[in-house]
Amino acid sequence: MSDGRPVLVLTNPYDVTADGVLRLLADRRVPVVRLDPGTDLHAGASLTATYRTGGQRGTLRTASRELDLTRVRSVWVRRPSPYEGPPDQDDQNRRFAAEQSFWGAGGILASLPGAHYVNHPWNNRAAEFKPAQLSTARRCGFLLPDTVITDDPNEAREFATFPHGGVVYKPLWNTPYRVDDQPHSVWVREVHGAEITDAVSVCPHMFQAKVDKAFDVRVTAAGDRLFGVRIDSPDLDWRYRQSLMTCTPIEVPEPVARAVAAYLAEMRLIYSAFDFAVTTSDDWYFLECNPNGQWAWQPAETTAAIAHAIADQLEKGPDT
Incomplete structure (x- = not known):
């Protein structure tokens, strides 16, 4: 039986993956509050936090409820929308509001006293x-393919010609990319030294021995x-x-x-x-x-x- 403390789920309204977990929590009579801070805080919801020497308080208000943030038992940081600012503002004010929301609302929701985070957004x-993944994996005992991250074309070409049995390129982040104004994914692919040009110097690239x-x-x-x-x-x-x-x-x-x-x-x-x-x-x-x-x-x-x-x-x- 639930002790009455709610679970706060931070995700977008189209996240059907979260719905299955929320149904399980409902079956267990665990109260849940679902919030998409990047959009809901511009659509009637409000967030307040107060900090004093003697303690901390916080309140989330939506159209249907009021949540005492000090009573949140867990926070599931699932797939919230990015903080983009209210759509009715000009570009400058929207950027300002988006950054203030990220550092303000995001900071409040990442600092709930006593809450269990899955995962904490800063740890995410x-x-x-x-680079942190590879460094940590090595210390923890995983086998790693030989890897180089470089913006030096000569280093990249030298790595690609080393007898690894093949080398692949991987982006370091899944950055949105467009070709002919159409969304385009950058997949992992095999590369050869002759393909690597001086364009590598524009930014770091990750090359890895093909397993x-x-x-x-x-x-x-x-x-x-x-x-x-x-x-x-x-x-x-x-x-x-x-x-x-x-x-x-x-x-x-x-x-x-x-x-x-x-x-x-x-x-x-x-x-x-x-x-x-x-x-x-x-x-x-x-x-x-x-x-x-x-x-x-x-x-x-x-x-x-x-x-x-x-x-x-x-x-x-x-x-x-």
Whole structure:
């Protein structure tokens, strides 16, 4: 039975993945408040925080309720809209309002006393940097493909001509990109030294030794529970044509599980999605870790188990 303290879910109104977890919380009689701060705070909702030597108070008001922020048991930072400012303002005022909202409202919602965050937004952001992921993964005991991140074309060409058995290029961030005014995704792809031009000097690029993989694996971590899925795809980057991939549950080897636990502890994460390339000799190479990765595309039994694990985290609240 719920103790009455609510769970605050920060996500956009079109996030159907969150809906399954919210239904589980409703079945458990856990009260939930759903908020998309980037848009709702310009559409009738309001947020107030007061700080004094003797304590801290906060109130979220919406059209239907008033929430005492000091009573929030857990915060699920799922997929909130970006802070873009009210649409009825000119560009300068909109930018000003957006930044004030990010640092003000975002700061309030990231500083709720005693709340259990899945994940804390600042930890999410810190864990999204690819160099930090690779550095942490190495310390935690994962196998890593040889990797170079550089804006020096000569360094890049030298790395690409080294006998790795192939080299791939990966963007360091999923930046929106357009070609002929159409959205365009930058996929992981194999490159050769002759293709690398001086344009590399414009910004850092990430090149990585190509793993001679038998298949890919996605490991979703929620607390101390791990859910592994084997991904068989004809493409180097399985995201490219997901309609052609097949997914089947797979056990996570104990050494990998220990490294995952160490990684989560160092990055201060409760939830994360790890991607691995697995060789024919069953070596699991760490590729990346998305601290807020999607999971509802996996097999139904895996998706249901992840939803329950996330609901468990939100229901339990902070460790005492």
